[in-house]
Amino acid sequence: MNVMLADDERALAAGRDGKAMAMRIVAESARLLGARRLLPITSAHIDGGLYHGDSGTLFAEKLVTEGARVAVRATLNVGALDLAGGCTVRLAEPQRGMAQRMMRAYVALGCEPSWTCAPYQAGHRPARGEDVAWGESNAVVFCNSVLGARTNRYGDFLDIACAVAGRAPDCGLHRAENRRARVVVDVSGLSDRFFADDTAWPVLGSLYGRLVGNAVGVLTGVRGAPDEDALKAFGAAAASSGAVGLFHIVGLTPEAPDLATATGGLEPETRIVVTAAMVADSRRRLSTAARADRIDAVAIGSPHLSLAEFDRLESLIAGRRLQVPLFACTARHVLEALGDQRRRTSLEEAGVTIVADTCVVVTPILADIKGGVLMTNSGKFAHYAPGNTGYATLYGSLADCVESAVSGRPVLSEPQG
């Protein structure tokens, strides 16, 4: 099947500059994805600035050299270095230099140096129904589900190519017919106490991702009113345990005012009733070192912490000193706000290491400890830490994470089923 390029798109692709290269990459991807045409986009979030190897740096620099600029607003996801925060990244030369060149090249293309996996909390919020090209699985799922904008998961090269061309392949979640829920996940049987616990949403997200895989689903029977940080944690956990790109929650998310709207009025293909036992199993799976008698570090902030999450962290620490390092990953705009309020210093004095622009599972930050144990309240960190850092994980609430860091050994309160 051939992609039908508009006359201006065809003319652009025939050129010799960086924009032509970007247009050809978008058109070739459209062909491989089976899209019939390209769509104009209004925004992009670029995941390509994280160093995986020299060729990615050389690609970004070629776009710069050939005069490419982003055609739409484009924020940057995390890089491999902490340029604004206070932590030491143990990336050796020549990789460190190449990672820095890569970050510079993306800024030279006109991308905003946001360096965050939560761009939607850094003021980048496309409106409902807008077609956009976003990368980073949690950002994609938040953008689709909570904001109601439309994106597929754009990976390395294609994200920046779309931003420069101002176009994306017309397929997948850009099309209304692919956004309706085919799986209904009923959580009405879970207790009020479960929903009141701050681990409810990451634990539920991790379970949801495993249940639905890459299908679009809708949650019914949710109680309480999860705030944006809870939805952020749910989406991130769901997108790491499954290939979730879009979820709906009846009565909460913009495309699900009621169940019939979420399913497009059609009968769902699958209906799953979630039990307390399924939730307990999901919680257990987040710890690979459930019986650990020590912890070596605590990491929070995947996705990046908001200012409201720092408020909670400070009130839980309550002026005490931590015995174990606590890594708090966040974005530079949150760090600036903390600095203005002189709060950064007191956090650092308590033993918190603030990681900005990057995070502990994408670049070497955690101490090199064989058999180390990492405690976290993040479903996403719990999923990726064992493979990416070599640390085993212990999962708990933010309060448990702080108490454990203060006492220097695991403190776990009774989970709420």
Added chain:
Amino acid sequence: MTVQAKGEVLVPGAPGQGPALVLQAPISFWGGVDPRDGRIIDVRHPQHGAVVAAKVLFVPATIGSSSASSVLLELVRAGVAPAALIIGEADAILLLGLVVAREMGWEPPVAVRLDPEQFSAFSDRIVTVANDGTLQVLDDQS
């Protein structure tokens, strides 16, 4: 009888020749293949330790990762890419690595779609892949 097949060219590239490596399980290039030398590093893959460099690589299916394209691009740049890529189903993210390689001026190997049921006939033979998508066993004795 000559073992031969005609697949659909997914991404044009240099014709290739080499020993066939038919993967027995789906693979994730990101985290599954070492971008420096093309070795299969996924310990759960049945062909863990095998090298994809200079092989005619038959891939029944891929496990999606948004960084698979980066790994394939690294393999091409480092000169350790497969001699040709024969794939059961088009994976747009993986194949993007070949599209970008061509844009960078690093000649990619040809990528061809072929029904995985035809893969086993090529197993461990020396195979040539033409740029029109024709596969042929070179060491055919018959």
